[in-house]
Amino acid sequence: MKKFLSLVFFLSVVAAVISCSTVVFTGRNRMLLYSDNEISSLSAQSYYEFMSTAAPSTNMVQTAMVREVGRRLESALNKYLLAKGQTNVLNGIKWEYYLVRSKQVNAFCLPDGKVVFYEGIMPVLSTPDMVAVVMAHEMGHAIARHGNERMTQQTLTNLVGAVTGQIIEQKTSENGRALFETAFAVGSQYGYLLPYSRKHEYEADEIGLYIMAIAGYDINQAPLLWKKMAESDKQQIPEELSTHPSDVNRIKHLEKLLPKARAYAAELK
Numbered sequence: 292m293k294k295f296l297s298l299v300f301f302l303s304v305v306a307a308v309i310s311c312s313t314v315v316f317t318g319r320n321r322m323l324l325y326s327d328n329e330i331s332s333l334s335a336q337s338y339y340e341f342m343s344t345a346a347p348s349t350n351m352v353q354t355a356m357v358r359e360v361g362r363r364l365e366s367a368l369n370k371y372l373l374a375k376g377q378t379n380v381l382n383g384i385k386w387e388y389y390l391v392r393s394k395q396v397n398a399f400c401l402p403d404g405k406v407v408f409y410e411g412i413m414p415v416l417s418t419p420d421m422v423a424v425v426m427a428h429e430m431g432h433a434i435a436r437h438g439n440e441r442m443t444q445q446t447l448t449n450l451v452g453a454v455t456g457q458i459i460e461q462k463t464s465e466n467g468r469a470l471f472e473t474a475f476a477v478g479s480q481y482g483y484l485l486p487y488s489r490k491h492e493y494e495a496d497e498i499g500l501y502i503m504a505i506a507g508y509d510i511n512q513a514p515l516l517w518k519k520m521a522e523s524d525k526q527q528i529p530e531e532l533s534t535h536p537s538d539v540n541r542i543k544h545l546e547k548l549l550p551k552a553r554a555y556a557a558e559l560k
């Protein structure tokens with residue numbers, strides 16, 4: 292047992308050394324055990340499962356708005372990362388934007404950059420700036436690699452489980468698939484992503500605000516959108532976006548970050 296524990300410790304240290312990296316824009320240190328390729332192929336499988344049951348929206352105006360906002364944010368982000376020599380942030384990400392037929396007030400982004408908006412969210416997001424708030428937040432989850440981090444945390448939890456006598460989960464592709472499903476629960480039976488942790492939500496809000504700023508969108512709309520949602524019927528709040536953190540804290544956090552976001556906008560002028 293002692294030998295096994297030493298081996299686990301050794302492997303954990305090796306993994307930490309190999310894959311410790313920082314999140315773009317926020318500089319937070321995190322550990323990622325999975326490669327961008329592994330995550331992309333798992334995302335693609337989930338996407339096809341989801342889309343096999345979802346119907347594309349027939350509302351051409353709203354579909355065009357979602358795509359246009361996505362492309363404008365994407366192009367500003369590309370320009371910014373190129374200027375900073377950080378295009379590796381986009382490895383394994385190919386942005387695609389969809390609007391699907393559903394009354395749910397929801398949106399999500401798979402780790403490989405496929406962003407899905409539900410028709411039900413569109414009346415809440417009445418302007419392109421408001422669409423940009425949600426879109427940039429979703430893009431923030433992807434470029435911060437929150438999906439990979441969540442799977443990594445799950446893998447390490449399983450490793451700890453192994454030490455306490457449970458079955459060890461090996462990092463095989465089959466287990467990768469199971470972990471991905473546990474981490475995201477995306478697919479036909481769920482149709483949405485499980486909520487991220489509070490830390491990831493705050494980080495996606497922060498990164499989203501900076502992406503909006505560099506794309507020239509009105510960043511003041513971010514706290515305003517949350518105020519609007521806080522005042523509206525709770526049923527109207529997107530699931531992915533509502534669970535954590537509480538509205539009040541989210542608004543305060545975004546307001547505090549506005550000057551920093553304005554600096555990003557000014558830097559590119």
Ligand SMILES: [Zn+2]
Pocket residue numbers: 428429432487491492495531532
């Ligand atoms: Zn989120």
